[in-house]
Amino acid sequence: MGCVAPADAVDSRDLVFDSQSYFAVTVDTRREDIELYWRNPDTDQPFSTIDALRTWTTGKGRPLSFATNAGIYDREFKPLGLYVENGKALVPLNLIHGNPRSGNFSLLPNGVFAVYDDGSADVHTSEGFRDAGRKARWATQSGPMLVIDGEINPQFDNGSDSMKWRSGVCAKTPHEVVFVVSRVPVNFHSFARLFRDEIGCRDALFLDGTISQAFTPDDGYAGAPAFMTKPYAGMIAVFPKRR
Known part of the structure; x- marks a missing residue:
């Protein structure tokens, strides 16, 4: 059941x-802004947690409507693939394949979620994003793709016992x-079918697993239990659109 929310709230x-x-x-980009955050510009240190990001944005007069971790990162807590923040690519597009240390990121194809200057958004495979040649305002690369042009990623096994948040x-x-x-x-197969069929x-x-949480002011936290979470690299943040 959808929640009854103020006009500026997201539909959860x-x-x-x-x-x-x-x-x-569900975010309507005509009413809400989707942005990405990694480091606190006041300190140049990673925000690391949704709570820290929420405190900072509230102090700037922009209370969060929604937040979640933005994707896969490496052992140095740096985004593993493309990461674009306010038009600046802080990490370039990663098209290197087959590195077992990359975990789910190397389960191909991986992809990019991007938001553009006009407020529109899309999801492409990483190669598709490159080939489109469109400059993103905000973007995160993660993987694997769950659904590709209406088809479940063929690498997924319906009977897989790899169960994670x-x-x-x-x-x-x-x-x-x-x-x-x-x-x-x-x-993965069940999660992909949810996106396609429901x-x-x-x-x-796919953004991330095991440690993933989502937050809204009305609903609090959903996803992995708090004891499973670790410091995040990039985070997706949604705000009421600036007036």
């Missing part, structure tokens, strides 16, 4: 799909972005 709801529970947030994103339309975090451990996404991207 709980979903049950194939007897598994999820928390979904997982988060992902799709752009149903250029202005309707849906973020989902599982409330229970699920496998939410109706033609392209969807």
Whole structure:
């Protein structure tokens, strides 16, 4: 059931799909701004937690409507792939394949979630994003892709016993972005089918697993238990659109 929320709040709801529970947030980019944050510009230190980011943005007069961790990062807590913050690529597009240390990132194809100057958003495979040649205002590269042009990633096994808390994103339309975090451990195939068959996404991207959480002021935290979380690198933040 969707929550009844003020005009500036995101649309959040709980979903049950194939007897598994999820928390979904839909963002209308005509009413809300999607941005990415990694380091606090006042200190140049990583925010690391949603709470720290929330405190900082509130102090700047921009209370969060929604936040979640933005994707895969390396052992130095640096985004593993493309990371664009306010038009500046802090980490370049990563098209290196087959590195086992990259974990899920190397389960191909991986992809990019991007938001542009006009407020539109999309999800592409990493090669598709490169080939489109469109400059992003905000972007994060992660992987694997969950759904590609309406098809489940063929690398996924419906019977896989790799069950983890997982988060992902799709752009149903250029202005309707849906973020989902599982409330229970699920496998990739089930998570991908949720995006395709329940939410109706033609392209969807895995953001992260095991440590993923999502936050809204009305709902609090959903996703992995607090004791599972670790410091985040980039985070996705949503605010009421500037007036």
